[in-house]
Amino acid sequence: MEFLFYFGDVFTPINFGLLLIGTIGGLILGATPGLSPTMAVALLIPFTFQLEAAQGLILLGAAYTSTVAGGAVSAILLKIPGAPANIATTLDGHTMAQKGEGAKALQISFLASAVGGVFGVLLLIFLTPVLAQWALAFGPSHLFWLAILGVTVIGSLDSKSVVKGLLSGCIGLWLATIGFDDIMGAQRFIFHPALGGGINIIAALIGLFAIPQVITMFAKGRARNDAEVLEVQKHPISGAIAELGRNKRAMGIGTLTGSIIGLIPGVGGQIAGLVAYDQSKKFSPDRDKFGTGHPEGVIAAESANNAMVGPSLVPLLTLSIPGSPTAAVLLGGLLIHGIFPGTDLFDNHPDVAWTFINSMLIGQVLMCIFGLYVAGMAARVAQVPQSIMAAVVLGLAVFGSYSVQSSMGDVYVMASLGVMMYFLERFGFSAAPLVLGLILGPIAEANFIQGSMIANATDGMAPYFLGGGLNIFLIVVVVASVAYSGYMELRTRRYISKEEIMA
Amino acid sequence: MSDISVPRLQHIIASGAVAAVGAWVTYVSYTQQPAEAFLFPRLISTVFVVLALWTFAKACLGWTKVGSGLSGRQFANMLPGLAVALIYIFWATKGLGFYTATAIAFFILLSLYDPASHRELRSWVKRVIITAIFLAVMYGLFALLLKVYTPREIFF
Numbered sequence: 001m002e003f004l005f006y007f008g009d010v011f012t013p014i015n016f017g018l019l020l021i022g023t024i025g026g027l028i029l030g031a032t033p034g035l036s037p038t039m040a041v042a043l044l045i046p047f048t049f050q051l052e053a054a055q056g057l058i059l060l061g062a063a064y065t066s067t068v069a070g071g072a073v074s075a076i077l078l079k080i081p082g083a084p085a086n087i088a089t090t091l092d093g094h095t096m097a098q099k100g101e102g103a104k105a106l107q108i109s110f111l112a113s114a115v116g117g118v119f120g121v122l123l124l125i126f127l128t129p130v131l132a133q134w135a136l137a138f139g140p141s142h143l144f145w146l147a148i149l150g151v152t153v154i155g156s157l158d159s160k161s162v163v164k165g166l167l168s169g170c171i172g173l174w175l176a177t178i179g180f181d182d183i184m185g186a187q188r189f190i191f192h193p194a195l196g197g198g199i200n201i202i203a204a205l206i207g208l209f210a211i212p213q214v215i216t217m218f219a220k221g222r223a224r225n226d227a228e229v230l231e232v233q234k235h236p237i238s239g240a241i242a243e244l245g246r247n248k249r250a251m252g253i254g255t256l257t258g259s260i261i262g263l264i265p266g267v268g269g270q271i272a273g274l275v276a277y278d279q280s281k282k283f284s285p286d287r288d289k290f291g292t293g294h295p296e297g298v299i300a301a302e303s304a305n306n307a308m309v310g311p312s313l314v315p316l317l318t319l320s321i322p323g324s325p326t327a328a329v330l331l332g333g334l335l336i337h338g339i340f341p342g343t344d345l346f347d348n349h350p351d352v353a354w355t356f357i358n359s360m361l362i363g364q365v366l367m368c369i370f371g372l373y374v375a376g377m378a379a380r381v382a383q384v385p386q387s388i389m390a391a392v393v394l395g396l397a398v399f400g401s402y403s404v405q406s407s408m409g410d411v412y413v414m415a416s417l418g419v420m421m422y423f424l425e426r427f428g429f430s431a432a433p434l435v436l437g438l439i440l441g442p443i444a445e446a447n448f449i450q451g452s453m454i455a456n457a458t459d460g461m462a463p464y465f466l467g468g469g470l471n472i473f474l475i476v477v478v479v480a481s482v483a484y485s486g487y488m489e490l491r492t493r494r495y496i497s498k499e500e501i502m503a
Numbered sequence: 504m505s506d507i508s509v510p511r512l513q514h515i516i517a518s519g520a521v522a523a524v525g526a527w528v529t530y531v532s533y534t535q536q537p538a539e540a541f542l543f544p545r546l547i548s549t550v551f552v553v554l555a556l557w558t559f560a561k562a563c564l565g566w567t568k569v570g571s572g573l574s575g576r577q578f579a580n581m582l583p584g585l586a587v588a589l590i591y592i593f594w595a596t597k598g599l600g601f602y603t604a605t606a607i608a609f610f611i612l613l614s615l616y617d618p619a620s621h622r623e624l625r626s627w628v629k630r631v632i633i634t635a636i637f638l639a640v641m642y643g644l645f646a647l648l649l650k651v652y653t654p655r656e657i658f659f
Contacts, residue, residue: 046649047644047649049649050649050650160569161568161569161570163554163557163558163561164558164569164570166550166554167521167551167554167555167558170525170547170550170551170554171521171524171551173547173551174528174544174547174548174551177543177544177547181540183539183540184537184539184540186535186536186537186540186541188531188535188540188541188544189528189531189544214584214588215581215584215585215588217616218580218581218583218584218585218588218616219573219577219578219580219581220580221576221580221616222615222616222617222618385616385617385618386616387612387613387615387616387617387618388613388617388633390584390612390616391608391609391612391613391637392637394588394591394608394609394612395605395608395609395637395641396641398591398592398596398601398605399601399605399641399644399645399651402596402601402651402653403645403649403651406651406652408596408597408654411592411596412592412593415588415589415592415593419585419589423517423573424517424521425570426513426517426570426571426572426573427513427514427517427518427567427569427570427572428567428569428570429521429570444543445543448542448543448546449542449543452542
């Protein structure tokens, strides 16, 4: 119950103000199609430099939570999911809005998000310290395999092609080695003066997530934003609460599915929403009503994608393995303040860890309250033309990456990585494993070097890195995640081929 | 080569570029000294080059299933914006100063991609106003709030 000691810290004027800004800003950003939660959090990181670690994390955490929920606004009122996590919400949410139940859909969406989100954060509160203590038993070889696990799990599960996902992870690991070697001081892969100090993680994150989005908007040309915002009629909130009470099954399925999926590193909210929607439909006596504007569909999808947020931070805060791409960006936000996840975080910075986690709990409630008021405004923001969005995001990316350490080199690195990522994405590569490689690369290398020193002084490399129960367990998980993803990829292809033949 | 489709050729070029980078990283990792500093790069570059060559071979054989490539229309749409963005980032920010360059680039990008008519005076006025508001917000956020000192401007 240590978290209760730090509960009051959330309510200091600055912390609570930042929580409000993050929540309201996140709701608006989340409703804007094209601005994913990951990109929104990446663009916000430069604004946290001047803040204390806990304050910065409160802002980023609030933005993370509410961008996921805010995406439901454009999904319901415009039929455009604000984020991939809200795809399942459009299925019934927009139909409800078309039937004149837009306000009700928004209300149950925010209420379900809050219930799912609170459950997810409670899991985070109770699981994290236990796992963090367990992580104490980890030596260099285990930490090396954990870092590799982080890259391979996201590389294989988050990508449509396992090989390209793993290759993206390798590119990230290589990028992390650019600069001066920590032990020998040797120059490695410095082919441009801008790379002398290595690749700055924040500049890289901004470039990898924001620039491809900007170029994608350019590629659409002078496209008009014709999305029509559906009018929202007033609806009593008590009716929405009663609706939630009537659909406890969908609520439970969504919350549990989202929480479990959030705990698995690499699986994002997009899957959580869709799986919960599908499961809820299977178990519902009204399964025929799904897709026709049925509240159960909205409740299952929204409770799942917000329930995923808290648990996705469990592997991050305990083992340094982000559960989602946005969690990877949050890891970058932690590292710039010199804080390392795991026991260091809970033993040496408990105020930072618990204030951040508590703020996420309060943030869920604020998100629910403000979501209903901001929804109308957020839907209008979602109609902003892509030309303006592209120019705004480009400007923010340039200023944000420069402000990290007032270096033009960081701006060049940001732009180069961003343009490279756009083209790589067109050919099936994915940004998430590359980012994971970049972030986990130094952790993997430091533990590999430390481990090899121990190994050379003791049993040798193979017994040290490949022996022992925990090492073998981690290696088996690495291999199993790659094999499972490979199997699923082959199965999907075979299925598609059959469909093509039938057509 | 004449029977190779455009997406397949694009995949060959893209995976070929990745394989070339992988080969260079592997070469540098195994030839540069001190060897101890390149221990970890050797490990990852070996996996990197194997996966890159695998991807390249699949692209050459036409077995690539993931990634839609880039259509001519998308390329034509994206090219002017990308050119403006690259000139803005790699030259104008330092040459003209951050705020001047941002104002010019923002206005050009708006004009290039705004679906509103280019013949109406009203839409031009709207673009100027949006640019001015954006610049004011950026100045407020970065210069006044975060105290970020940007390179000296050309005009002031």
